[in-house]
Amino acid sequence: KNQVEQSPQSLIILEGKNCTLQCNYTVSPFSNLRWYKQDTGRGPVSLTIMTFSENTKSNGRYTATLDADTKQSSLHITASQLSDSASYICVVSVKTNAGKSTFGDGTTLTVKP
Amino acid sequence: DTEVTQTPKHLVMGMTNKKSLKCEQHMGHRAMYWYKQKAKKPPELMFVYSYEKLSINESVPSRFSPECPNSSLLNLHLHALQPEDSALYLCASSQAGTSGLNEQFFGPGTRLTVL
Numbered sequence: 001k002n003q004v005e006q007s008p009q010s011l012i013i014l015e016g017k018n019c020t021l022q023c024n025y026t027v028s029p030f031s032n033l034r035w036y037k038q039d040t041g042r043g044p045v046s047l048t049i050m051t052f053s054e055n056t057k058s059n060g061r062y063t064a065t066l067d068a069d070t071k072q073s074s075l076h077i078t079a080s081q082l083s084d085s086a087s088y089i090c091v092v093s094v095k096t097n098a099g100k101s102t103f104g105d106g107t108t109l110t111v112k113p
Numbered sequence: 114d115t116e117v118t119q120t121p122k123h124l125v126m127g128m129t130n131k132k133s134l135k136c137e138q139h140m141g142h143r144a145m146y147w148y149k150q151k152a153k154k155p156p157e158l159m160f161v162y163s164y165e166k167l168s169i170n171e172s173v174p175s176r177f178s179p180e181c182p183n184s185s186l187l188n189l190h191l192h193a194l195q196p197e198d199s200a201l202y203l204c205a206s207s208q209a210g211t212s213g214l215n216e217q218f219f220g221p222g223t224r225l226t227v228l
Contacts, residue, residue: 034216043117043203043219044156089155093215100169101217103155 002027004092006104014112017080021107023073023090031093035064035075038087038106047075047088080111117220119204125226128194134223136187136204143209145187146217147179150201162187163209194227201225 004025013019025033032051036044048057048064050073056065061078077084090104117138126132136145144163148156161169162181176198178190187204201224205217 031215036219041201041222041224043119043205043221046216046218049216091217100158100161101215105155108153 002092002094002102004090004102004104006088006090006107008107009105010108010110012110012112013080015080015082018076018078019080019109021075021077021088021090021109023075023104025071025073025090025092025102025104027071027092027094027102029095030068030071031095033064033066033073034091034093034101035062035073036089036091038089040086044089077109080109082111082113085109085111117204117206117218119202119220119223121223122221123224123226125228126191126194127228128196130194131190131192133191134189134202134204134225136189136206136220137185138206138218138220139185140206140218141184142206142218143184144207144215145181146205146207147187147189148203148205149198150203150222156203160189191225194225196227199225199227 007022034049035047038044047062050066052068063076066073087106087108089106091101093101120135147159150156159173160179165181176193180188201222203222204220207215207217
């Protein structure tokens with residue numbers, strides 16, 4: 001069964017600090033892994049997308065890594081800001097025509113002043 | 114234009130009402146999706162349209178009826194809903210087929226409340 005597990009479930013950090021979110025998956029056959037940021041009551045916004053051959057990808061203060069051998073990904077946030085407070089969702093897609101994806105339960109990040 | 118738009122933003126309806134949610138994209142994507150999201154949970158896939166044809170129905174009750182009039186528009190018709198159907202309804206679009214990355218672009222959602 002295709003699964004995506006994220007940790008921690010929630011995280012509280014002080015403004016300016018760094019943090020790392022984890023995503024482990026068992027999805028097969030793997031197509032790509034995406035990290036989304038979702039503010040409360042809003043639609044998810046894509047941060048990064050990585051295919052099998054990509055190890056790291058950055059988007060401003062967000063850096064995602066992918067280890068396709070161990071089926072693990074991480075999202076590192078540098079110099080956190082209050083606006084980073086949101087839910088971060090890891091999504092893994094399979095190589096099918098339907099583009100069906102498996103969503104993780106997300107990590108809720110709270111950045112405090 | 115990399116935006117997916119959804120209307121209305123908020124909708125309150127009674128259990129006997131008939132209403133529709135609308136979604137539009139102009140990115141040339143030929144796959145469009147409806148998701149339901151409850152509070153503090155990830156989005157749950159409801160329907161997928163590929164090239165304007167329904168390709169996935171995740172065993173959704175018939176009180177939800179999707180429609181894809183053309184490649185840019187996606188509707189979700191609602192009838193005789195239950196209070197437990199109250200949720201954030203998200204529309205997304207992506208390239209279709211296996212050649213692309215199938216990266217999904219989400220709309221802002223419609224907050225639905227069923228009384």
